[in-house]
Amino acid sequence: MTWPERFWWVVTWASVAWYLTVTVYVSIRGGWDIRRMLERLDEQNRN
């Protein structure tokens, strides 16, 4: 494998691993963010 090939091999698998991890993490934390955002907006609208 040449250096450029090795570079793209690393970037490809890093992309898949990073994307998989971020999808799981953001799926959980993003849901909480939505809940808190809607609570704050609800409070703003009531005031």
Next chain:
Amino acid sequence: MAAGIWVRKYVGKVEHFLVAGREMDVFLGIASLAATEFGIVTCMYTAEAGYKYGFAGATPGICQAIALFVIGVTGFCIKPLRDSGVFTIPELLERRFGPRVRWASGLVIVLGGLLNMGVFLRIGGEFLILVAGLGGDTFPLEWMMTVLLVMVAVYTILGGMLSVLVTDFLQFVVMSVGLIAVTLLILFQIGWSELAATVHAKHGPGGFNPFIHAELGWPYVLFQMCVTTAATLTWQTSIARVLAAKDTQTGRQIYTRTSFFFVCRFLIPGIWGIAALAILAPEATPSNALHAMPTFLSQFVPVGLMGLLIAAMLAADMSTDSSYMLTWSSVIYNDLLAPWHRGRWNDRVGLLCNRLIVAAIGLFLLVYGLWYPLEGNVWDYLAVTGTIYLASMSTLLIACCYWQQANDWGAFAAIITGATIPSAYLVAQHFAATQTWAKQVGPYYSGIAAYALTAVAMVVGSLLKYFFRPRLTEVA
């Protein structure tokens, strides 16, 4: 769609509609930015780049990831922008260069943005028809485009940015699962070695290195660096996430933590394009390189996974279309209509006006998508149309934030130069007398010229005002 419509009850003010009340936190921001910047059109042009140029076609993704990371860490331009509390970039420019520059900036942003987005629906419809095998008289492209648009328009019109954020989150999850599943299937079934060997056979060493690729070279890399850096600073859909963030630090974190996604955004569909190159038999290869990836997927992906893929791509397309419709409408309302409403319309009228603008943009997309004949690569078209405003707005924003001597003469000179060069190139492509010339110059040299000459125009214009109107510049 139901989630998007449900959150409309939280929209009480124009601020809620345009920037979700500036209540967005980091993880929702990451999901929203990623979902917005990955639509079917993205998948199609990045796969086309992989098919035509091999791994070298993913270079713009690396450039953009670097730009996002550096700008997020340093806060270059985005910190003063978010600190100012504006809704759009032209609003900030008005504070430095006056209301006329704000209006002119709004005009080029809308012109460049809508021309750019004009092809989204058509390409989205083409992908779904090819992958799902719906073509012909049974389900024509026009119907596919209309159905897609109506679905997106309903919740965007009702809930604005709030609906966009909530649906972006759900669409991010569905889209990501589909993208990862298909990519893993390709990597395990076809294998890395086969993909690399195909790139070697079809493109040689240039397939791995854009600098030595026969059709790319340093002008391509330099143009991608200009486009992606300018887009990170001023692309309205990206900047909308910074402006909707709950504070400046959150906006910067969204940029930093989403940066690597932009490598995935170009590389993952790029691998699909390379797989199409490896697997499709010569007689099955479509004449249009854009259609190679969906043709390959329709033959390669098994039935069960095909359902997930179509759901993923529908989700990706809806999140992109909704966000783009909303952000261009925000510029039309906030900047182009500013001389009429002067910020004095009440929230009810403001919301109604914004909703009507979103609906009008939807109608434009349908009409433009049907009649505009696309020439050359989709990514090149998007980069050139984007440059109509990216060149001038990035120059104006940098000058506004960091150059004391910048003034309205320089701003106007930059806006005119930045819009003229790419527009002239686009027009030249369509006339028989200038077609050969346009082909010789190509999108990369014309793009680099646009960025370089726009910066020169800003400097020269500003200095000319100092020379001819020294008293006015002192007052400013």
